[in-house]
Amino acid sequence: MIYTVTFNPSLDYIVSVDDFKLGLTNRTSSELILPGGKGTNVSTVLKNLGFESTALGFVAGFTGNEIVKRLNDMGIKSDFISIENGISRINLKLKSIDGTEINGAGPDISEEKVNKLMDKLNQLKxxxxxxxxxxxxxxxxxxxxxxxxxxxxxxxxxxxxxxxKDLLLNVLEYHPFLIKPNNHELGEIFDVKLTTREEVIPYGRKLQEKGARNVLVSMAGEGAVLIAEDGQVFDTPAPKGKLINGVGAGDSMVAGFVAGWIEKQDYEYAFHMGVASGSASAFSENLATKEEIINVYNQVMGK
Known part of the structure; x- marks a missing residue:
């Protein structure tokens, strides 16, 4: 079974505003409300690809209830822990202004609630x-x-x-199967600027030396790189397409990689499924469907 954990899920309010003017009343030209948070996005794309998962984490208030309802309506199983105080966050995504976002804070989570989540995770096998x-x-x-x-x-x-940052670095000693920094996050770890696929490879290997088994680096318009556990390195430029909505593209890449690996246990296939899934979501109003992902995959593979 696949499980995803999102400690701070959200309702994502994704809007476009034509000719935005600061300090004045602006009207939306399009709007969309989706359950958000990186783990829930992964669960959504896995579902679209035909893989069942259970979304875990914490929800609170009327927004938390809406997150659960929308996931259920999409056929995605969830087992969130309810927080009595506060509300799950609302994230405003202003997609017409170069990915501008305003993200909420989310509720405080007590040690007792964290322990409840740990009890659930301790049932994994x-x-x-x-x-x-x-x-x-x-x-x-x-x-x-x-x-x-x-x-x-x-x-x-x-x-x-x-x-x-520390959330990632702190886990490396326990040898995660896959980590997925983007090139900016990877550069921040080592205090360098990384702009090309060739430049990220030695720093991805440094994270392997620290304990990561496989390092998948997303690079937006530059493409992506996989430094695999078996020594292979795969890289590809970004597939061609019109950027419509970058929200969730990185999460889609993770979902595509996981689905590809489960399907064939082949790093090259998993990598290209990850790239196709991330790009297909970026080219879509919503998180990518299976058909959209396969279309981009065929493009990546020259089919």
Whole structure:
């Protein structure tokens, strides 16, 4: 079974505003409300590709209820823990102004609630897949992903981590199966600027030396790179297409890679499925459908 964890899920309010003017009343030209957060996005794309998963994490208030309802309506199983105080966040995505976002803070999560999540995760067994994705509320420790991986050590659970800074670095000693920094996040870790696919390879290998098994680096319009555990390196330029909505493209890449790996246990196939999934979502108003992903995959493979 595949499980995703989103500590701070959201309702994403995605709008376009023609000719936005600061300080004045602006009207939307399009709007869309979706359940958001990196782990829930991964679950959504996995569902679109035909892979079932269970979305875990925390929800609060009327927005939390709406997140659960919308996931259920999409046929995505969830098992969130309810927080009595506060509300799950609302994230405003202004897609017509170069990916401008205003993200909410989310509720405080008590130690008791964290322990409830840990109890759920401790039921995972060999062969299960766990995706830990996204930021955490300010009330939580940067060690939370590390603590989860420590608890699951030697259980045979395949763990994927899509996070930044300390959340990511803290888990490397527990050898996550896959990590997915983008080139800016990778450069921030090592205090360098990385702009080409060739430049990211040695720094991806440094993260392998620290414990990561596979390092997938997304680079937006520059493409992507995979430094695989078996020593292979794959890279590809970005597929051609019109950027419509970059929200969730990186999460879609993670979902595509996981789906590809489960299907064939082949790094090259998983990599190209990841690239196709991320790009297909970027070219779509919503997170990509299976048909959209396969179309981009065929383009990537020259079919």
């Amino acid at each position: 060999e062969g299960d897949v766990l995706v830990l994705a996204g930021s955490i509320p300010s009330s939580m420790s940067d060690n939370i992903y590390r603590d989860i991986m420590a608890d699951l050590k030697d259980r045979g659970v395949m763990i994927v981590v899509d996070a930044t």
